Amino acid sequence: MLLAEFKDHQRELYFFQLRIGIAGIFVLAAFSLLLLRLVYLQILQYDYYRTKAEDNRISIVPIMPNRGLILDRSGTALARNYSAYTLEIFPGKVADLEKTIDELAAIVDIRASDRTRFKRLMIEAKGADSLPIRTRLTDEEVAKFAVNRYRFPGVDIQARLFRQYPLNELASHLVGYIGRINDRDAEHIEDAGLAANYKGTDHIGKTGLEQSYESELHGITGYEQVEVDSGGRGVRTLSRTSPTSGNNLVLTLDIRLQDVAEQAFGENRGALVAIEPATGGILAFVSKPGFDPNLFVEGIDLASWDLLNTSPDRPMVNRALAGTYPPGSTFKPYMALAALELGKRTPQQTIYDPGFFQFGNHRFRDDKVGGHGTVDMYKSIVASCDTYYYMLGNDLGIDNIARFIGQFGFGAKTGIDVEGEATGVLPSQEWKRKRFRKPEQQKWYAGETISIGIGQGYNAYTPLQMAQAMATIANNGVIYRPHLVNYIENIRSGERTLVEPKVERAIALKAENIEFIKRALAGVNTEGTGARAFAKAEYTSAGKTGTAQVVALKQNEKYDEKRVAERHRDHALFIAFAPLESPKIALAVVVENAGFGARAAAPIARQVLDYYLLGKRIDKPAAEVPADDDDD
Numbered sequence: 001m002l003l004a005e006f007k008d009h010q011r012e013l014y015f016f017q018l019r020i021g022i023a024g025i026f027v028l029a030a031f032s033l034l035l036l037r038l039v040y041l042q043i044l045q046y047d048y049y050r051t052k053a054e055d056n057r058i059s060i061v062p063i064m065p066n067r068g069l070i071l072d073r074s075g076t077a078l079a080r081n082y083s084a085y086t087l088e089i090f091p092g093k094v095a096d097l098e099k100t101i102d103e104l105a106a107i108v109d110i111r112a113s114d115r116t117r118f119k120r121l122m123i124e125a126k127g128a129d130s131l132p133i134r135t136r137l138t139d140e141e142v143a144k145f146a147v148n149r150y151r152f153p154g155v156d157i158q159a160r161l162f163r164q165y166p167l168n169e170l171a172s173h174l175v176g177y178i179g180r181i182n183d184r185d186a187e188h189i190e191d192a193g194l195a196a197n198y199k200g201t202d203h204i205g206k207t208g209l210e211q212s213y214e215s216e217l218h219g220i221t222g223y224e225q226v227e228v229d230s231g232g233r234g235v236r237t238l239s240r241t242s243p244t245s246g247n248n249l250v251l252t253l254d255i256r257l258q259d260v261a262e263q264a265f266g267e268n269r270g271a272l273v274a275i276e277p278a279t280g281g282i283l284a285f286v287s288k289p290g291f292d293p294n295l296f297v298e299g300i301d302l303a304s305w306d307l308l309n310t311s312p313d314r315p316m317v318n319r320a321l322a323g324t325y326p327p328g329s330t331f332k333p334y335m336a337l338a339a340l341e342l343g344k345r346t347p348q349q350t351i352y353d354p355g356f357f358q359f360g361n362h363r364f365r366d367d368k369v370g371g372h373g374t375v376d377m378y379k380s381i382v383a384s385c386d387t388y389y390y391m392l393g394n395d396l397g398i399d400n401i402a403r404f405i406g407q408f409g410f411g412a413k414t415g416i417d418v419e420g421e422a423t424g425v426l427p428s429q430e431w432k433r434k435r436f437r438k439p440e441q442q443k444w445y446a447g448e449t450i451s452i453g454i455g456q457g458y459n460a461y462t463p464l465q466m467a468q469a470m471a472t473i474a475n476n477g478v479i480y481r482p483h484l485v486n487y488i489e490n491i492r493s494g495e496r497t498l499v500e501p502k503v504e505r506a507i508a509l510k511a512e513n514i515e516f517i518k519r520a521l522a523g524v525n526t527e528g529t530g531a532r533a534f535a536k537a538e539y540t541s542a543g544k545t546g547t548a549q550v551v552a553l554k555q556n557e558k559y560d561e562k563r564v565a566e567r568h569r570d571h572a573l574f575i576a577f578a579p580l581e582s583p584k585i586a587l588a589v590v591v592e593n594a595g596f597g598a599r600a601a602a603p604i605a606r607q608v609l610d611y612y613l614l615g616k617r618i619d620k621p622a623a624e625v626p627a628d629d630d631d632d
Contacts, residue, residue: 061226062200065219066161066491068246070175070209072255073486078175079210081161085137087145088130091122093154100152101133107148108134108141117299124182130158135298163203163297169290171258173318174418174484176208177293197221206296208318209249209484212418216488219246248489250496252281260611261286264604266621268594270571271319273467274587274608277577279501280471280480282416283585284608287319312567322422324460325590328546328597329384329632330575331405331455333517334469335392336377338404340513344395347377347516357390357450364390364450367547367632381520382528384545384632386454393453398444401452402428407507408469409479410461415504416482424465427458456549466588470575473521474542474583476514477507518542522580529632530574532625533602539613540580543605545597545632546573569593574601578609585612597632599625 070079087108094100101118104110114134121131134141142157149156163178181189181204189198198204199221205211222243227236261272265288272286295304308316317323339345355371357364366372366386372379380388393401406412411426425431429444436442451457464482472479481502488497521542525534529545548571551564572594577586587605594600603622610616 061224063222063224063240063243064161064200064202065221065243066245067163067178067219068217068491069248070217071248071250072253072258073251074254074256075250076255077166078171078251078253078255080164080166082164083159083161084135085142086132086158086160087134087137087141088132088156088158089118090130090154090156092129100155104133104145104152104155107144108137110134113301117301121180121299124180130156132160132298135160135162165293167255168292168294170262171253171255171285172208172290172293173287173320174208174253174258174285175293176210176212176418177206177296178203178210179206179296180299203297207420209251209418213249213485213488216249217246220244245491248491250486250489251484252276252279252283252486253285253484254283254612256617257608257612258284258286260617260619261604261608262288262290263619264607264622265591268591268600268621269313269319270589270591270594270601271323271463272587272589272604272608273320273463274585274612275467275471275482277471277474277480277583277586280468280482281486281501282482282484283612284587285320285484287317287321287323289313289315291315318420319590320463321416321418322420322462323590324422324424324462325571325573326457326459326548327455327461327466328548328571328573329386329455330466330544330546330573330588330597331453331459332381332384332389333473333521333544334405334408334410335389335396335401335453336381336520337473337509337513337517338396338401339377339392340516341404341509342396342400345377345392350374350376351388351391353385353387355387357387357394359390359394359447359450362447377516378520378523381517381544382523384524384529389453390450391453393449393451394446396449396453398449398452399428401449402426402431407505408472409465409504410469411465414464414468414482416464417484417499421464422462424462425458425460427452432458455546463588463590466573466575466590467586470577470588471583471586472507473514473517474577474586476511477509479504479506518580525576529598530576530602533598533606537606537610539578539609541576541578541609542580543574543576543602545602546575547571547595547597547632548573550593567593570595572597572600574598574605576605576609578613585609 067081069077071077087104089097089100091097101110101115110133118131118133137157145157165175165177180202181198185204189195197220201221205214205217210217220243223241225238227238257274261274261284265286268288270288272284273282274284275281276283291308353366353371353373353375355366355369371387372383372385375385375388379385406426411424413421413423432444433442448457452459468479468482481504483499485499487499521544522540524530524545525541525543530543534541534543550570551568572591574589574597575587577583587608589601589604591600591604603625607618607622
């Protein structure tokens with residue numbers, strides 16, 4: 001009995017020690033795992049967690065660079081910057097946006113339009129760290145928020161640079177505007193490898209020079225290392241890399257001339273382009289009506305956008321660059337020069353104009369009832385005889401016309417240094433085959449050539465192309481690429497990078513032929529269709545009036561302006577250069593639905609030339625010249 005009890009005790013002791021051993025091994029294994037984890041975290045992952053800790057303590061804050069200025073040739077600012085305080089919300093750090101905005105509204109004036117803009121920005125700028133709920137705070141509003149700042153985690157006041165267009169609508173299409181970076185802009189920035197340089201940047205050029213010269217205007221983003229507290233607010237700056245300001249653009253544009261030109265249009269729609277023939281520098285670049293680019297800086301409200309976007313006057317269309325128009329009779333000097341160069345006419349050859357040109361069963365009417373009688377080439381330009389050019393177009397043929405006229409840049413982009421240029425249409429048999437799908441539409445008919453001869457039919461060119469072509473006549477066939485920027489200025493070093501005038505090509509023209517055309521164009525303004533607009537001018541100029549149909553007339557139908565809807569009336573055109581002996585300026589004017597070129601477009605050109613050449617300024621719309629039967 002005693003022996004049995006001794007054996008049981010030994011067994012229990014054995015199992016007890018076994019359990020103790022197993023527990024010890026488990027504890028040792030657990031502590032080993034903890035030790036290994038400690039070694040892993042404290043030694044092997046030291047750099048990683050040290051960096052994470054630093055990231056929590058130190059914030060890298062991008063510093064937006066000053067955007068470059070846009071200045072006219074005399075230094076007048078067309079686009080500049082100013083600083084102001086904005087109230088910004090960091091959406092990722094705010095639990096209840098609506099409640100936060102309501103509470104902010106009790107301290108700072110937040111209007112319904114501010115809330116609407118903020119909601120739109122939440123959609124358009126999804127990746128933005130912060131979004132403004134109010135811009136341009138007053139000093140009093142800044143002070144009120146500063147006192148209550150502790151109540152609003154995720155809300156802060158930021159000093160921001162804002163773009164300003166001090167001249168409002170003046171030259172708006174040329175300058176363009178900036179707007180908030182949207183998804184498409186962000187994609188382009190990423191594709192170009194510029195994402196790092198746009199950290200902290202909210203805006204980007206959207207149109208005009210702001211868009212085309214974005215890379216020069218933007219600058220290089222700087223950075224600050226800032227120590228932050230647990231609420232994410234800056235405590236002190238540890239280091240700073242200053243941003244590099246964007247470069248300034250100094251233009252060839254004369255903003256005073258631009259102002260004169262825009263005022264000369266009055267309430268009329270249209271475009272004007274003035275070029276310095278010897279360099280290709282743009283002196284004036286008008287598209288009427290314009291718009292106020294300041295509306296877009298903080299995000300345009302829906303009501304203003306609808307007004308601009310749905311207006312029948314299409315104020316957002318850059319007519320000078322992207323509008324295309326039939327050239328009307330401004331096409332005739334180029335047709336006459338083609339006839340001289342190709343040997344189809346001499347200046348002395350005459351035709352008889354009975355007031356129409358009969359081609360098969362179709363009668364092409366001249367503008368002058370009863371016709372111009374006997375007409376030589378000089379008279380055909382000065383009096384703008386349609387019948388002469390009906391015949392000439394028929395004799396030259398469409399492909400000869402297209403080949404010769406195309407040398408002047410019609411129907412091709414000029415390469416101007418701003419985006420959005422239209423190509424226009426220089427019609428030819430090849431063009432028509434490419435333009436239409438059906439075989440019966442692709443055939444070129446001889447009657448179509450006759451309309452082309454007077455600048456109608458399929459002809460469609462931009463005012464910029466028309467101005468460049470006139471500058472080419474002034475230059476005896478030498479074509480300069482038009483450009484808006486004269487030089488790019490580094491704001492820090494003062495270094496200037498000049499945009500050198502670039503000769504695109506030179507058209508081989510006989511001296512006697514180009515001189516004859518110039519004399520005829522001078523005759524337009526002294527004894528022809530432009531004479532009344534240029535009466536008593538103190539300089540000699542070359543010009544050509546034009547009237548372009550908007551709606552085709554029926555066979556033998558007489559055009560009656562009073563019976564036609566305003567937007568179906570003819571366009572008025574005028575091209576010119578001056579002085580005749582040593583041209584300093586060449587221009588093209590298009591006034592939409594204004595009727596005769598001599599009546600509506602030539603007076604605008606006269607006002608512009610008077611200011612540029614003589615300094616005479618009239619701050620009111622150009623007065624229309626009374627029309628007569630010989631006008632075009």
